[in-house]
């Protein structure tokens with residue numbers, strides 16, 4: 369593998385030069401509070417940045433925080449010679465080129481559970497809203513129209529909720545839905561423990577055919593891209609409702625608009641779209657606008673104060689632990705290492721290309737400098753090796769420089 373090498377930040381992180389942090393997309397203040405308390409210099413941007421703007425803004429930045437709207441392709445890293453880590457202050461990490469960041473030695477951290485409950489609660493509310501056509505009735509009354517009807521309105525008790533993707537959100541939603549008396553079935557590519565009385569179905573087709581409500585909770589991947597198109601929508605029961613609060617790439621919007629217009633589906637709730645605005649000031653157009661019993665929300669499934677506050681703290685904490693001690697636990701694109709710091713030792717962190725002989729070369733450098741290794745932990749994936757090494761003697765600057773000179777080196781830094 370030939371890894372394009374960006375300039376190596378092998379100089380020790382100095383307490384005198386504060387680390388620069390760039391937080392995009394209105395990341396919660398809780399993150400800034402923690403990062404500032406470390407002495408880091410935090411800059412904020414309200415919306416997302418396009419990749420070329422991001423590339424410019426990453427010059428000299430050590431940590432960047434994004435949410436779901438900021439894409440981080442390899443081209444955005446071209447000036448990111450100081451970038452140590454990326455914080456995705458959300459669940460999804462499909463917006464980051466995880467392979468490119470991995471081979472450039474930049475771990476990406478997310479918050480895998482902090483907004484799970486918020487999404488599950490919103491989807492459960494939408495099930496009731498759709499089956500009672502509450503938004504349409506509400507709009508009519510706002511317009512001075514009194515349309516008291518029961519036709520087409522139903523209880524959710526006894527109805528079947530079909531969950532596609534029975535992970536953190538899907539399984540939590542299933543538990544909440546059973547509390548309302550719903551029957552829960554799910555389809556997942558992995559074998560999952562059924563919670564409560566829920567039942568796994570072997571195929572997507574069976575789930576679509578059996579459900580009164582179908583809700584999607586899968587990540588954006590090649591296998592989920594357009595997984596609900598015209599053929600899948602046609603398999604759903606007449607009058608059933610579709611809910612998508614996962615990713616906009618999962619549902620074919622024109623096909624959905626068509627089955628809503630033809631009244632094959634009774635309603636839909638959509639929170640995510642193939643193209644979403646970068647800021648709250650941008651306009652938005654979708655073919656679903658104006659259709660009856662269609663709830664459209666601006667990607668707010670995880671947008672509660674509770675979730676955002678908790679995500680801010682969780683991801684900021686991961687970034688701080690990585691800066692201070694090199695911990696990569698929870699990074700989505702990196703070998704996992706977490707070693708407690710021992711006072712009096714001198715820690716070096718090294719990311720290198722995963723080829724035979726690197727550890728031998730590094731240990732020869734340490735030995736030539738007459739240093740003693742107190743602790744050494746190496747974890748690898750198919751592209752890179754991540755080494756955390758504590759030395760008894762303070763020769764870490766010389767060791768660091770020598771390791772950075774190896775042609776296998778990707779990133780090397782000293783933390784203590």
Ligand SMILES: NC(=O)c1ccc[n+]([C@@H]2O[C@H](COP(=O)([O-])OP(=O)(O)OC[C@H]3O[C@@H](n4cnc5c(N)ncnc54)[C@H](O)[C@@H]3O)[C@@H](O)[C@H]2O)c1
Nearest residue numbers: 460533534535536537556557585586587591613614669670
């Ligand atoms: N609307 C929002 O604001 C919001 C908030 C949080 C998360 N999300 C989205 O929801 C997604 C799910 O979140 P989660 O925390 O439950 O993730 P998760 O990883 O815990 O669960 C995802 C599940 O989908 C399954 N899956 C993957 N590919 C599949 C396929 N082709 N068919 C069927 N199942 C498949 C996985 O096996 C897993 O069980 C996230 O990836 C994110 O994109 C949206």
Ligand SMILES: O=C(O)[C@H](O)COP(=O)(O)O
Nearest residue numbers: 435436437458459460670
């Ligand atoms: O992946 C997620 O957690 C959700 O899509 C929420 O993303 P957001 O932080 O951009 O609202």
